[in-house]
Amino acid sequence: MISEVLNMNGYGVYVFSSFVFTLVSFGVLYSVIKIQLNKELKVFETKFNNLEIEKAEIAKKQKTYREILAITSASKI
Amino acid sequence: MLNYFNPGNTIKIISKLQKFIFALFIAVLILGLAEALVLSPEDYKQSDSVRIMYVHVPAAWISLGIFTVISILSFGILIFKNKNFSLITKSLAPSGFVFNIIALVTGSIWGKPTWGTWWAWDARITSMLLLAIFYLMFMMSWKIVDQENKAIKLSSYIAIFGLINVPIIKFSVDWWSTLHQPSSVNVLKETTIHTSMLVPLGIMTAAFALFSLLIFLMKYNTELLKIKNKGLDRL
Numbered sequence: 001m002i003s004e005v006l007n008m009n010g011y012g013v014y015v016f017s018s019f020v021f022t023l024v025s026f027g028v029l030y031s032v033i034k035i036q037l038n039k040e041l042k043v044f045e046t047k048f049n050n051l052e053i054e055k056a057e058i059a060k061k062q063k064t065y066r067e068i069l070a071i072t073s074a075s076k077i
Numbered sequence: 078m079l080n081y082f083n084p085g086n087t088i089k090i091i092s093k094l095q096k097f098i099f100a101l102f103i104a105v106l107i108l109g110l111a112e113a114l115v116l117s118p119e120d121y122k123q124s125d126s127v128r129i130m131y132v133h134v135p136a137a138w139i140s141l142g143i144f145t146v147i148s149i150l151s152f153g154i155l156i157f158k159n160k161n162f163s164l165i166t167k168s169l170a171p172s173g174f175v176f177n178i179i180a181l182v183t184g185s186i187w188g189k190p191t192w193g194t195w196w197a198w199d200a201r202i203t204s205m206l207l208l209a210i211f212y213l214m215f216m217m218s219w220k221i222v223d224q225e226n227k228a229i230k231l232s233s234y235i236a237i238f239g240l241i242n243v244p245i246i247k248f249s250v251d252w253w254s255t256l257h258q259p260s261s262v263n264v265l266k267e268t269t270i271h272t273s274m275l276v277p278l279g280i281m282t283a284a285f286a287l288f289s290l291l292i293f294l295m296k297y298n299t300e301l302l303k304i305k306n307k308g309l310d311r312l
Contacts, residue, residue: 047310
């Protein structure tokens with residue numbers, strides 16, 4: 001039964017290689033984008049934690065910065 | 078609608094919805110894979126090789142759809158000088174390009190048992206290859222050009238010029254004698270594909286669309302963070 005499913009009337013190698021290529025491409029793209037996102041979040045955390053208190057206060061008054069701070073562990077808010 | 082893509086809202090949406098979209102994508106993908114690999118019937122002519130259709134066709138549809146959206150938004154960039162549009166187009170391109178490559182590679186794999194060759198300079202295949210080149214040029218324009226405004230203009234012109242290729246891809250099978258069969262799934266005409274194959278095709282298309290949405294949101298968030306990181310330097 002399992003060998004029949006894998007063999008697919010002789011087309012198994014074509015079918016499964018297509019599906020594996022697709023899923024591997026998804027995995028690679030997701031990983032690359034995730035790494036880029038995490039890198040930018042790290043840069044933000046580092047920069048925000050090195051801000052002077054007054055500048056950090058200005059930043060946290062802005063909505064976008066508040067949203068970013070909500071998803072990072074930057075400590076000045 | 079566009080208010081959803083103002084910077085503050087997007088970060089909030091992404092952080093809340095990312096896990097939900099990912100979980101939904103996995104669930105729909107598992108269902109789609111079960112339908113495509115096990116439950117759907119084999120074709121009377123192509124036998125089990127027809128199952129490649131369930132990754133090849135959705136990938137081609139979505140890469141084409143994403144490029145069309147990029148091109149339309151590029152008109153908006155040039156006419157309305159809307160920088161948010163350029164962020165959206167930049168964030169859409171990677172998933173569109175990867176889907177384009179998937180369509181080309183799986184098409185090539187499908188071609189071997191069906192046509193007896195990995196590659197042919199068929200009108201549909203060649204125009205899809207051209208689409209991949211347009212995607213590459215679009216993404217490279219952001220890497221090569223240092224000045225942001227020039228990069229936005231150049232990438233917009235590339236996308237608009239590439240739009241000419243979209244109807245060529247769509248109608249290539251009708252205009253020329255190609256190895257590809259005419260389209261089986263139609264909006265205006267009768268769909269000639271059986272429901273037992275249309276359902277898995279629809280589920281896999283939904284899974285691929287969810288994945289491209291997830292990648293788009295993550296990439297958009299990344300681009301936004303890059304801008305905000307530069308902004309922190311200017312405070």
